[in-house]
Amino acid sequence: MTGPTSTVATTLLLYAPITFPVVVAGLCAGIGYRRATAWAAVVSALTQLTAGIMLAVAVTRSGPVAAGWLRADALAAFMLLLIGAVAAIATWASVYHLHDEHAAGQATGRTPSTGTRRYLVLVQLFLAAVAVAVLADNLGMVWVALEATTIVTAFLVGHRRDQAGAEAAWKYVVLCSVGIALAFLATVCLNLASMHAGGHGLSALDWDHLRVQAAGFDHGVMRLTGGLAVLGFGTKAGLAPMHAWLPDAYSQAPAPVSGLMSGVLLAVAFTQILRYKAITDVTLGPGYMRVLLIVAALISLTAAASLLISQRDYKRMLAYSSIEHMGLAALGTAAGSHLAIVAVLLHLLGHGLAKVVLFCGAGRILACTGTSRIAGVRALAATRPALAATFGLGLVALLGLPPFSLFASELAIARATTAAGLGWAVAVAFTLTLVIFTALTRHGAAMLTGSPDGDGEPARATAAHPATLAPLISGLAACAALGLALGPLQSLLAAAAAVVGAP
Numbered sequence: 001m002t003g004p005t006s007t008v009a010t011t012l013l014l015y016a017p018i019t020f021p022v023v024v025a026g027l028c029a030g031i032g033y034r035r036a037t038a039w040a041a042v043v044s045a046l047t048q049l050t051a052g053i054m055l056a057v058a059v060t061r062s063g064p065v066a067a068g069w070l071r072a073d074a075l076a077a078f079m080l081l082l083i084g085a086v087a088a089i090a091t092w093a094s095v096y097h098l099h100d101e102h103a104a105g106q107a108t109g110r111t112p113s114t115g116t117r118r119y120l121v122l123v124q125l126f127l128a129a130v131a132v133a134v135l136a137d138n139l140g141m142v143w144v145a146l147e148a149t150t151i152v153t154a155f156l157v158g159h160r161r162d163q164a165g166a167e168a169a170w171k172y173v174v175l176c177s178v179g180i181a182l183a184f185l186a187t188v189c190l191n192l193a194s195m196h197a198g199g200h201g202l203s204a205l206d207w208d209h210l211r212v213q214a215a216g217f218d219h220g221v222m223r224l225t226g227g228l229a230v231l232g233f234g235t236k237a238g239l240a241p242m243h244a245w246l247p248d249a250y251s252q253a254p255a256p257v258s259g260l261m262s263g264v265l266l267a268v269a270f271t272q273i274l275r276y277k278a279i280t281d282v283t284l285g286p287g288y289m290r291v292l293l294i295v296a297a298l299i300s301l302t303a304a305a306s307l308l309i310s311q312r313d314y315k316r317m318l319a320y321s322s323i324e325h326m327g328l329a330a331l332g333t334a335a336g337s338h339l340a341i342v343a344v345l346l347h348l349l350g351h352g353l354a355k356v357v358l359f360c361g362a363g364r365i366l367a368c369t370g371t372s373r374i375a376g377v378r379a380l381a382a383t384r385p386a387l388a389a390t391f392g393l394g395l396v397a398l399l400g401l402p403p404f405s406l407f408a409s410e411l412a413i414a415r416a417t418t419a420a421g422l423g424w425a426v427a428v429a430f431t432l433t434l435v436i437f438t439a440l441t442r443h444g445a446a447m448l449t450g451s452p453d454g455d456g457e458p459a460r461a462t463a464a465h466p467a468t469l470a471p472l473i474s475g476l477a478a479c480a481a482l483g484l485a486l487g488p489l490q491s492l493l494a495a496a497a498a499v500v501g502a503p
Contacts, residue, residue, distance in 0.1 A: 011067035013055050017048040017080055017131040018070075025124035033116035038098050041091040041120055048131060049084025052077055056492045071137035071207065074495030078345060079134040079271055081492075085478065086263035086352040087127055090256040092471035093360035094123065097256055100367055119159060119254065126152045126260065130268050139205045142272060143180070143187050146236060149265060150176045156257045157249045168252040175245040179235020186228035186276065193217040193225065193283075207275070211501075214282035222283040229276035230292045236269035238326045239296045240303040247307075250319035251372065255363020258315065262322045262359060263352030270329055270348065274341070277333060278500040286336050293334035294425050300327030301432040308439040313372050315362050317443055318355065321398060324436050325351045325406075331429050332413035335420040341497035343412030346486075350405035350479055354397040357475040361391040364468055365447075377447040388448050390472040395444045397479050399437055405482035 024044040028037045055077040058065055064073040072080070098116050126149060133145035150173065158169035187205070194204040197216040203209055235242035250258040277289045304324035311317045325347065332344040362372075364387055369377050381388040397404035410433075417426045486493065 010055075010058065010065040010072075013051050013058070014065065014067045014070040014072060014135060017051045017084075017135070018128050020044050020047045021124040021128040021131070025121045025128070028117060028120035028124065033098060033120065035095070035099070037120055038091075038095045041094065041124060042088065044124060044127065045084055045087035045091045047084075048080060048127065049088055052079075052081030052084045056081055056488075060491050060495050066137065069137060069141065070135045072135055073207075073499045074492055075271065075274070075345075075499040076134045078349075078492055078496045079268060080131065082267055082349050082352055083127070083130055083134070083264050085349070086356045087260060089353070089356045089471045089475045090260045090263070090360065091123065092474075093259070093356075093363070093468070094119075094254075094256040096468040097254060097360075097363060115159065115161075118155070119257075122152050122156050123257065123260070126156070130264055133268050134271065137206050137208075138202060139190065139207065139210070139272075139275070140187055140202070143184055146183070146233075146269065146272070147180050149268075150180060150236075153249075153253075153257070153261060153265065157253045159254050159257070160252070165252045168248040172245045172249040175242065176235060179232050179242055181232070182228050182235070183232030183272070186225050186232050189221050189225040189228065190276070190279070193221040196221075210279050211282070214279045217279075217283045219284060222280050223288060226276065226280040226284070226289050227292060229273060229280075230289070230296055233269050233272040233276070234296055234330075236265065237273065238266050238300075238323050239330060240300040240323060240327070243300065243303060243323050246322060247316040247319040250322075250359070251313055251315040255315075255359050255366065256356075258318075258362075259356030259359035262318070262355040266322060266326055267348040267352055270326060273330075274333060274344075274500045277336075281336070281501060290334045290336065293330045294422065297327045297330035297334065298425065298428055298432075300324065300330065301429055301436075305432045305435040305439070308436055308443075311439070311443065312374055314365070314374050314377065314443065314447065315359070315372050317374070317440070318358050318362060318398075321436070321440065322351075322355060324433065325355075328410060328413055328429065328433070331417055331422075331425060334425070335413075335417040335422060337416050337420060338494070338497050339412055340416035340420070341500060342493045343409045343416060345493055345496055346405060346482070347409035347413065350397070350409055350482060353475045353479040353482075354394055354404065354406060357472045357479070358391065358394040358398060361387065361394055361472055365391065374443050374447060379449065381448045386466065386469055390469050390476065392444065392448050393476050394472070395440060397476065399440060400433075403483045404476075404479045406479075408483055 021044045024040050055072045059072055059074045059077050064071060129145050129148040133142050136142050154169050154173045157172050158165040191205050197213045199209060238246045280289050300323050304320045308320050329344045329347055332340045365377060366372055400406040400410045414426050
């Protein structure tokens with residue numbers, strides 16, 4: 001196999017997803033909120049999506065490409081495509097979210113420009129940081145980028161600057177700092193193992209070097225590395241038992257930010273588990289990480305099922321659902337076969353699309369009803385049929401029903417995990433998934449078809465303008481298209497699975 005290639009075109013493709021959001025962040029910081037700056041954020045996300053598509057074409061045809069400290073293999077290209085797709089929907093929805101926030105500020109006599117400016121800048125810095133996390137060749141640089149996402153998103157979680165937001169932001173910072181510290185220790189241990197096997201300087205943590213030299217790494221050090229990686233990156237990915245930050249952060253963050261964190265941040269963090277597993281498996285064999293991931297998967301599914309049964313807040317409900325889907329991804333990763341990893345990657349993409357639609361839809365529901373309580377939203381199908389239809393279809397996608405892609409990915413995860421001799425884990429996991437399915441269905445039905453004379457708060461006069469639903473409909477269409485046919489994405493998924501050593 002030839003080494004990574006570098007040309008002017010590939011250099012531009014690798015650096016554009018990072019530099020363009022930074023430039024837009026500077027633009028937003030300089031001139032503040034304007035309708036044009038909000039749309040510039042959408043262009044920034046589309047730039048990442050376009051770069052992801054073009055890199056995907058390049059790496060499936062010619063192998064990895066590299067320029068300077070950046071490198072794109074099939075997995076990185078797939079993740080950049082995921083980031084761009086989810087971010088395009090979230091930033092598009094943000095145009096209307098910021099318009100409403102700006103109008104509300106003017107109506108109450110406040111000057112909303114500072115908050116909206118900060119929002120636009122931080123979202124763009126977040127997009128730049130996650131692009132670095134998937135494109136950096138050095139795993140030490142990946143850790144730095146993930147730490148940067150914690151700092152940036154903490155301010156977004158506390159965007160409203162009230163007590164609940166501040167508490168959620170501090171909880172998020174504390175728990176994720178513990179997780180990122182564990183991930184740092186995993187990186188240090190990996191660097192130690194690499195240096196003892198002949199690595200030198202910064203190149204000791206380069207991906208190609210790690211994959212080639214992993215067979216000679218110290219077994220004791222790599223056991224510690226694998227355990228710390230699952231705990232550390234699993235914290236950022238929303239895996240139990242380090243998941244407690246997630247429902248508070250998602251319930252307090254602006255709706256498009258919740259969609260970005262659920263659809264992008266969790267997937268990017270989980271990708272690092274895939275990469276560390278690939279290295280650890282070469283050293284120790286697949287059994288060690290398999291046990292860790294099965295335990296994490298079943299604990300996560302148990303936590304999500306137990307907490308969703310009596311959930312009263314629909315944004316927290318969506319947050320606990322993220323824990324469930326990361327648990328299913330961990331279960332598929334434990335199987336480790338080619339089909340399993342392909343299914344996991346498809347699952348991450350389908351989950352990201354469904355979740356950004358639902359969180360942005362939840363934001364519109366909150367704007368219309370003034371409450372995030374499930375009991376406060378009744379007869380949505382009768383009072384706001386278009387919004388109810390998009391939110392309801394989003395729930396159908398999240399529940400893993402056809403024709404949406406989560407149906408295909410969950411079925412493939414079950415098949416691959418059973419074929420790996422883990423039928424008992426599949427039985428336990430999907431029993432818990434059935435409990436989650438029932439809980440989400442019950443809560444969703446209460447919101448969509450319940451009586452308007454319930455104990456909910458009076459509805460606001462605000463209506464869901466058809467334009468505000470356009471990004472949600474686009475996300476649903478993409479999720480359904482993936483469920484019907486993968487098309488060119490099939491070869492990219494296969495190549496991405498091969499990157500992390502799936503046989």
